[in-house]
Amino acid sequence: MKKPKLGQVFLTDHNILNKIINCSEISEDDTVVEIGCGDGILSKAIAARAKKLIIIEIDPECIQRTQSALKGMDNVRFINQDIRNINYSDFLSIPCKLIANIPYYLSSQIIKQLIAHKSLFKYAILMVQKEFALKIIASPGQSLYTPLTIFSHVFLNPSLLFHVSKNCFSPKPKVDSSIIKLVPREKTLYHLTQHSPFFKIVKGLFWGRRKTILVALKKNPYISLKKDFQNLSIIDDIGRKRGETLSTKELFTLFEHIKPFIIID
Structure with a gap:
């Protein structure tokens, strides 16, 4: 059962799931962190390709369903915790790839975490609200050009991969989504220190x-x-x-x- 209070919408379109997997470029040597496992459809595809999958999920029911979907796979670890309280250095020692289909209201929080722990991430593939994605890649003078745009480009190299129709989810959200890729910069843009x-x-x-x-x-x-x-x-x-x-x-x-x-x- 989806829980509206948690902002849950589950991706149901397998074509979009396959596109996410292809964009993620997961190899057998990769450790992948997935935030929000839903019904475990994407989790199963990730686990089949990665060396290790760490799933962070706040909803015990989602964990239970995903455990059933991943039965027999021994390279998966579940962390039942609110992503806002996670310290990645507690369970990561080498750079990983991050994949997240999260409630829209957590998008900024995830980006801040990615920047704060940038040495632990190769890159992130995030499902976000379309307007949020357009803010990330906006150009000067556009209405969606905001401090978020500047903040993202100083610490990250962002790119828009593709848009996702609201019809690809259950329950159907009010707005379309987008898949973005965020690569932490080794050094901040223009070597900004202050x-x-x-x-x-x-x-x-x-x-x-x-x-x-x-x-x-x-x-x-x-x-x-x-x-x-x-x-x-x-x-x-x-x-x-x-x-x-x-x-x-x-x-x-x-x-x-x-x-x-x-x-x-």
């Missing part, structure tokens, strides 16, 4: 989405700047533009110029 102040600047620029860069920086609710930053030549050049029109590289360049003017609390 993550927190950079993203506070970015959030401030998008918080003032209809404001010019100059006004958004002056009124940034997340971080304060010395007034002298207004005299920078880069502010003369781009101060009248809007933050959402800047590429990740342009945002990084802006940050490098205004970094000395950040007021440290």
Whole structure:
């Protein structure tokens, strides 16, 4: 039985399942972590190809059904736990591949976990809401271009693989889904080291989405700047533009110029 409170929708289209398996490029040497096993259809296909499959699932009923589907397979481990409370280093010692068909509301959480434990993952194949996927790959100036876009590209190399119709699920969700691939970067984009102040600047620029860069920086609710930053030549050049029109590289360049003017609390 699907449990709406857990945000469960189960993929029923075998063609889509096969496409996910093909995109995952699982080999007999791979350890795979699967988040959310559903009825075990995808789990069985993964277990047949991987050296080891670790399934993280909060619902005991899903675990029971998947155990039945995987009967006779001895390379599978189940962890009955909420993914939000997982510490991957407790059970992973070598880089693995992550495959997840999760409730949409957990998508951002999974990405943050992937970044926090990036040394433990080769890449992730995630089923997410279509709009969420489009935010990840959006370009400057588009309405779906958000701080999430910037955050994802700084730490990950994201790509959109394909879309999945809502008709491929049971129960049928209200929106379509997409499959994305996220590869952790060995080094952050542009070798960014001061993550927190950079993203506070970015959030401030998008918080003032209809404001010019100059006004958004002056009124940034997340971080304060010395007034002298207004005299920078880069502010003369781009101060009248809007933050959402800047590429990740342009945002990084802006940050490098205004970094000395950040007021440290």
